[in-house]
Amino acid sequence: MATAINDQRHAVVLGSYCTSEVLARWQPQVDRVSSLALYTALLSPGCDAVPFVGEGCLVAVTREHSMALCHRVDGYMLYTDDPDEVARIGRVILQRIKARRVDDA
Known part of the structure; x- marks a missing residue:
């Protein structure tokens, strides 16, 4: 993902992590991708707005690329670069972020 968004001025990164352990394992990749992005939003473990219990996902979108890497605590993983699936x-993640912000206001 970092390679795909490198030098892309308008990259967007979204993520959701189901447990602190999963977030800790993925933190170096999240940090690297986020440092290259224009906008990053992550739903962290313990957040009521996590989309699906036991699942997490990292999404990166640029003008030229889109990709998502999703995972469950049972080890199942899904990678897609299909623009419609990534969207x-x-x-789903953006709707949960929006719901969280409305609830916090």
């Missing part, structure tokens, strides 16, 4: 996954 659907990203919308």
Whole structure:
């Protein structure tokens, strides 16, 4: 993901992590991708707005690339670079972020 968004001025990164252990394992990749992005939003463990219990996902979108890497605590992983699938996954995360911000206001 970092390679795909490198030098892309308008990259967006969205993520959701189900447990602190999963976040700790993925933190170096999240930090690297986020440092290259224009906008990053992550739903962290313990957040009521986590989209699906036991699942997490990292989404990166640029003008030229889109990709999502999703995982469950049972070890199942899904990678897709299909723009329509990535957009659907990203919308779920964005809706949860929006719901969280409204609740916090």
